[in-house]
Amino acid sequence: MKKKLLALALASVMVLSLAACGAKKEEAPAEAPAETPAETPAAESYTVGICQLAPHPALDAATQGFKDALTDALGDAVTFDEQNAAGDSPTCATIVNGFVSNGVDLIMANATPALQAAASATSDIPILGTSVTEYGVALGIENFSGTVGTNVSGTSDLAPxxxxxxxxxxxxxxxxxxxxxxxxxxxxxxxxxxxxxxxxxxxxxxxxxxxxxxxxxxxxxxxxxxxxxxxxxxxxxxxxxxxxxxxxxxxxxxxxxxxxxxxxxxxxxxxxxxISYYDLGVATGKMAAKILTGEADVAEMPIEYAPQFxxxxxxxxxxxxxxxxxxxxxxxxxx
Structure with a gap:
């Protein structure tokens, strides 16, 4: 009888030992899985539509300054769809409606008729005007305070x-x-x-x-x-x-x-x-870069003016x- 009890006791000790060993195995930290390299997000790309009212040295200079400044800021990430209305205001509407259909990221409207056409075509796509004299007059805003407050802003060529x-x-x-x-x-x-x-x-x-x-x-x-x-x-x-x-x-x-x-x-x-219309275009391009990268909200951007005359x-x-x-x-x- 004593032998049987001793055998049972020994068997119990062995079972507990095995359980303890098993517990120690489970507590051992599992080998960390190899990390998957993080994927590099694709670079942002932007398409900017440019509607210029007519070929003219001042307007040409403003467009060039705009493109140069935006290219300096964003490099190859920005592409331009540049179109000229050849002095015909209704053609501006055709051009900007095409930009809206194509889903451009921003519209630059060079001269007042181009700005008016763009503002009529979309309330969603950011619009920047340049070579525009008075935005309140152009957009029919009474008691204009200097900030349009919609999807429109830009630069003015008004000299004192x-x-x-x-x-x-x-x-x-x-x-x-x-x-x-x-x-x-x-x-x-x-x-x-x-x-x-x-x-x-x-x-x-x-x-x-x-x-x-x-x-x-x-x-x-x-x-x-x-x-x-x-x-x-x-x-x-x-x-x-x-x-x-x-x-x-x-x-x-x-x-x-x-x-x-x-x-x-x-x-x-x-x-x-x-004024320098090239410099005016540069100022507009810098505004565009801030809008496209999310640094600024077009609705909160006041109209900017030429720095010197x-x-x-x-x-x-x-x-x-x-x-x-x-x-x-x-x-x-x-x-």
């Missing part, structure tokens, strides 16, 4: 209109009448002539507005303005910019023109308060009119 009026006085203090020549189809041109007229009248000039509807009546209206004015003022008007030859043929050597921007001045003007003159036109150039002016580069 009081300084442009002062330029008329600086060059032609003895003049009595100033004719304001512009295209009535361009809301920003109307804004400029209305504003500068107030400043000119404060300086003692008698002002008359000479609006033309398009190139069909541009020559006759320009002739009427030249016949009845001592000086003409032409704002940053796209139709005038594309047809400076018409103005120059009528005014050259007879009636001086103060222009709102360098391209118009180079074609038919005496002097201008100039330069007084420039058209050397050949001044010589033909026998004008003495005031101090502080730079000659417009030719060629």
């Amino acid at each position: 209109l009081d300084q442009q009026a002062a330029m008329v006085k600086e060059w032609f203090p003895e003049a009595k009448t100033v004719g304001l020549l512009y295209c009535s189809a361009e809301a920003n041109s109307q804004y400029q002539v209305d504003t500068v007229q107030g400043f000119l009248e404060e300086l003692g000039y008698t002002c008359t507005q000479y609006p033309f509807s398009d190139t069909n009546d541009m020559a006759s209206v320009t002739q009427n303005a030249a016949d009845n004015s001592d000086v003409l003022y032409v704002p940053t008007d796209n139709t005038c910019a594309n047809n400076t030859g018409i103005i120059d043929n009528i005014c050259h050597g007879k009636v001086p023109v103060i222009a709102g921007e360098e391209g118009i001045c180079g074609g038919c003007g005496v002097a201008t308060l100039s 330069t007084k420039k003159y058209n050397e050949a036109t001044c010589a033909d009119l026998g004008l003495t150039v005031p101090e502080g002016y730079e000659a417009i580069a030719v060629g």
